[in-house]
Amino acid sequence: MPVLKIAVLGSGKGSNFRAILDCIRSGQLRVRPVLAASDVQGSGILRLADDLGIDTEFVEEKKFRTRLSEDVEARLAERLVASGAELVVLAGWMRMLREPLLAAFPRRIINIHPSLLPAFPGLEAWKQALAAGVAQTGCTVHFVDGGMDTGEVIAQSEVPVLPGDSAETLHARIQEAEHALYPEVVGRFARREIL
Ligand code: GRF
Numbered sequence: 001m002p003v004l005k006i007a008v009l010g011s012g013k014g015s016n017f018r019a020i021l022d023c024i025r026s027g028q029l030r031v032r033p034v035l036a037a038s039d040v041q042g043s044g045i046l047r048l049a050d051d052l053g054i055d056t057e058f059v060e061e062k063k064f065r066t067r068l069s070e071d072v073e074a075r076l077a078e079r080l081v082a083s084g085a086e087l088v089v090l091a092g093w094m095r096m097l098r099e100p101l102l103a104a105f106p107r108r109i110i111n112i113h114p115s116l117l118p119a120f121p122g123l124e125a126w127k128q129a130l131a132a133g134v135a136q137t138g139c140t141v142h143f144v145d146g147g148m149d150t151g152e153v154i155a156q157s158e159v160p161v162l163p164g165d166s167a168e169t170l171h172a173r174i175q176e177a178e179h180a181l182y183p184e185v186v187g188r189f190a191r192r193e194i195l
Contacts, residue, residue: 012043121150
């Protein structure tokens with residue numbers, strides 16, 4: 001089976017990308033990252049990719065904060081297609097996606113979200129979980145559609161909310177679960193188990 005080519009899009013520190021890279025290095029994942037793109041210059045994702053000689057793309061968007069201008073998104077879609085990526089992995093990407101990109105990769109864009117969707121979509125889901133007083137939260141890998149964290153769920157991992165948890169301790173526990181779940185799901189795509 002040929003190695004699955006992935007592109008990773010993120011705006012943050014890149015710990016999920018690092019978890020995927022670690023699994024590639026240890027031989028658990030037969031995946032090749034062909035492009036890392038970010039809308040934040042110097043972000044963790046771009047630095048990780050640079051260190052490994054993976055192609056990078058800085059996505060410059062000046063007009064909007066929560067989405068991309070149509071021309072910027074169309075250019076990114078072209079770049080992703082040209083990279084040969086078969087799966088687009090969002091890892092801390094903070095902008096909604098729309099037609100140009102969604103149409104270029106039908107059922108081939110996935111995201112990880114720090115709650116058990118459909119509970120707590122949107123920003124800082126771990127804080128939402130704490131405020132709601134739930135005993136269990138977790139993380140979700142889902143297909144990306146035009147909504148905010150609304151796409152079809154692929155896999156979830158549960159995380160307990162413990163007495164005395166702060167936003168920081170709960171977020172850290174959820175991220176640990178993310179770092180196991182995301183490579184596992186990418187592996188299912190690599191083995192062509194998800195069509
Ligand atoms: C993760 O917590 C993920 O759930 C959310 O953004 C965060 C990205 O973290 N979508 P990182 O950049 O992978 O460390």
